[in-house]
Amino acid sequence: MFDRDKWVEIFDTIKKNKLRTFLTMFGVFWGIFMLMILMGSGNGLENGVHEEFGGWATNSGFIWRGRTTMPYNGLQPGRYVEFRNEDRDLLLNTVGELEYLVPRNSRQLPGNNVVRADRSGAFRIYGDYPEIRHIQVVRIVQGRHLNKLDIKHRRKNAVIGDYVRRVLFRDDEDPVGEYIIANGVYFQVVGVFRSPRKGDQAERDEQSIYTPFTTFQQAFSYGSHVGWFAFTAKPGKSVAAAEQKIRKVLMDKHNIHPRDINALGSNNVQEDWDRINRLFNGIDIFTWIVGVGTLLAGVIGVSNIMLITVKERTKEIGIRKSLGATPFSIIGLVIQESVFITLAAGYFGLLSGVLLLSGISYGLEAFEIETGMFSRPEVNLRTACMSLLVLVVCGALAGLFPASKAARINPVEALHAE
Numbered sequence: 160m161f162d163r164d165k166w167v168e169i170f171d172t173i174k175k176n177k178l179r180t181f182l183t184m185f186g187v188f189w190g191i192f193m194l195m196i197l198m199g200s201g202n203g204l205e206n207g208v209h210e211e212f213g214g215w216a217t218n219s220g221f222i223w224r225g226r227t228t229m230p231y232n233g234l235q236p237g238r239y240v241e242f243r244n245e246d247r248d249l250l251l252n253t254v255g256e257l258e259y260l261v262p263r264n265s266r267q268l269p270g271n272n273v274v275r276a277d278r279s280g281a282f283r284i285y286g287d288y289p290e291i292r293h294i295q296v297v298r299i300v301q302g303r304h305l306n307k308l309d310i311k312h313r314r315k316n317a318v319i320g321d322y323v324r325r326v327l328f329r330d331d332e333d334p335v336g337e338y339i340i341a342n343g344v345y346f347q348v349v350g351v352f353r354s355p356r357k358g359d360q361a362e363r364d365e366q367s368i369y370t371p372f373t374t375f376q377q378a379f380s381y382g383s384h385v386g387w388f389a390f391t392a393k394p395g396k397s398v399a400a401a402e403q404k405i406r407k408v409l410m411d412k413h414n415i416h417p418r419d420i421n422a423l424g425s426n427n428v429q430e431d432w433d434r435i436n437r438l439f440n441g442i443d444i445f446t447w448i449v450g451v452g453t454l455l456a457g458v459i460g461v462s463n464i465m466l467i468t469v470k471e472r473t474k475e476i477g478i479r480k481s482l483g484a485t486p487f488s489i490i491g492l493v494i495q496e497s498v499f500i501t502l503a504a505g506y507f508g509l510l511s512g513v514l515l516l517s518g519i520s521y522g523l524e525a526f527e528i529e530t531g532m533f534s535r536p537e538v539n540l541r542t543a544c545m546s547l548l549v550l551v552v553c554g555a556l557a558g559l560f561p562a563s564k565a566a567r568i569n570p571v572e573a574l575h576a577e
Contacts, residue, residue, distance in 0.1 A: 169496045172468060183464045184504035186457030191505045191546060194450030195512025195538055201446050203520075203536030205439045210534055214356045214364055216391050217432040218258075219294045220402045222409065223387035223424045231416035240413050240422055242385035250388070253408050256401035258393040259290040262385040264375050266342060273368065274340045275327040282323050284341050284368045286375025294389045297364070302335040302350030309349075309371040315378065317346035320365030321353045339368075344378045346370060357534065398429035451549075458501060458553040465497050465561035476568050486566035493565050497558025498551060505550035513538055 173180045224240040247262050254260075264286035266272075273282050285291075289305045297304075300321065309316050317339060319327075328334045334348045346368075354364035376382065390405065392398045402425055409415070415422045469476070476489060516536045523530060 165492055165495060168492070169499060172472075172496065173500075176468075179464060179467075180500065183457075183460045184500055186460040187454070187501050187504035187550075188457070188508035188511075190450070190454030190457040191508035191550065192512045193453050194446075194546065195509055195516065195543075197446045197450050198443075198542060199512065199516035199536040199538045201439070201442050202538065203516075203533050204442075206537075207530065207534040208435055208439075210356055211360060212428070212432060212435075214296055214354055214360070215428055216294050216296065217429055218394075218398055219389060219391045219428045220398050221387060221389050221426045221428075222402070222405050225422050225424050227415055227419055227422045229416040229419040229422075231419070232414045234414055240409075240415065242388070242409070244383040244385065246385060246409065246412060247388070249412060250405055250408055254401060254404045256392050256396040256404065258391045258396075259293050261288045261291045261294060261389045262372060262387075263287055263291070263389055264372065264379075264381055264384065264386040266375075266379055272342050273323070273327065275337070278327045280323065280326040280366075282320075282341075282366050282368055284370060284375070286372040286379075286381070287369050288372050291369070291389065294391055296355055297352035298355060299350050299352050301333070302348070304350055304352070305369055305371055310373050313374045313377055314371055315344065315346045315374055316349045316371060317341070318350040318352055318369040319348055320367045321351055322362055322365035323368060324351050341368060341370075342379065358530075392429075398427050402427055454505075454549075454553065457504070458557045461497055461501050461554065462557040462560060464500075465493060465558050466564070468496070469493060469561045469565045472565075473568060476565050480568065489566045489568075490562040493562035494555055494558040497561070498554035501554030501557060502547075502550055505554075506547070509543060509546055509550075513543065 224242055227234070227236050227238045227240065230236050242262070244262070247260060250260055251257060265283055266286075267281065267283040269281075272284070273280055287305060288310060289307060292304050299318075302318070304318055305316065308314070319334065319339070324334050327339060328337070334351055337348050338345050339348060340346075352365070352369075354361040356364060370378075376384065388405070390401065392401045406423055406425060407417075409423060410417060410419075413422075479489065480486075516538060520535050520537060522528065523534070
């Protein structure tokens with residue numbers, strides 16, 4: 160129930176001690192403000208790092224060939240491992256954890272290797288299967304991606320990155336259906352893609368051209384050669400388990416010593432993703448510890464100021480109790496004032512922090528500022544609501560001890576207090 164007299168009394172007390180109240184409230188304000196800034200900065204860093212992973216499926220991995228370092232089955236060390244087309248069929252038939260398996264080749268000669276009319280550029284050309292879109296994620300903005308018919312019929316089709324489009328075509332030209340010459344071979348453009356990543360990473364991704372894997376091998380005389388394999392594990396299956404099985408199958412197939420770990424290279428994106436997530440979980444915990452510690456310092460200030468307020472109002476409290484005020488009403492008055500001071504200061508601190516983060520995020524987006532692994536500093540609504548709830552609890556706790564002390568004041572002794 161709203162008690163107007165209590166609120167009038169609270170505001171009168173605040174007016175009488177403006178500077179003291181302001182400094183106390185500033186401690187709470189600064190605590191919640193810094194908590195928001197720390198959390199928003201941590202989220203910005205996390206968003207930036209996750210965007211770096213945005214171009215790859217998080218349940219993916221890669222296996223590439225190396226050079227043997229140990230003799231095995233009569234073969235000398237120093238052999239270069241050569242992957243072949245039949246390795247793909249063997250892996251698909253023996254590794255049950257695989258969802259997608261894509262053999263890949265790439266080519267980029269020094270200088271401008273791709274030409275179209277009077278324009279040219281240096282770009283990396285990939286030979287891929289259509290399933291690559293499930294591993295290296297791109298957004299098709301014009302035309303289409305590679306398909307199975309491209310592989311079956313060895314079509315000389317190409318899907319180009321948006322950076323390639325800007326270099327080889329004018330802005331008013333539609334590249335789909337046009338021809339480009341890549342390393343002396345004509346390819347028809349069937350699609351244009353953009354990377355989901357940002358900045359330099361996106362630009363590097365978009366300096367690529369995808370061609371059908373079978374066409375690539377035939378056009379550039381690669382025979383049945385495979386450069387490396389990209390794969391994803393089935394939902395619920397471990398990428399590490401799939402990786403180990405792939406390595407074992409390939410090592411048996413190519414007569415590699417079981418302990419010759421350098422003969423094949425591999426990378427597990429899921430392990431990198433999990434490692435990054437564990438790092439950010441640690442950062443979140445650290446942020447809460449520092450932020451809540453700073454906030455508690457401000458709340459302790461509120462508790463101290465309420466103790467002083469209770470001491471200054473000892474005689475007034477004594478009169479209240481002598482006139483019939485219950486200990487509960489005294490406790491309620493002190494806690495109400497404590498919660499109000501804490502919540503008011505905390506709300507403005509939270510609002511200031513969120514507005515500052517929103518302004519920074521807007522500025523980065525509007526002016527396209529390149530910040531590397533930092534993007535969209537923000538605090539979500541759930542966190543903000545939780546912070547306000549913490550403020551209410553802290554405000555109540557800050558006033559609890561002074562309130563209990565006030566409730567224990569003896570009316571007779573209080574009337575004689577100076």
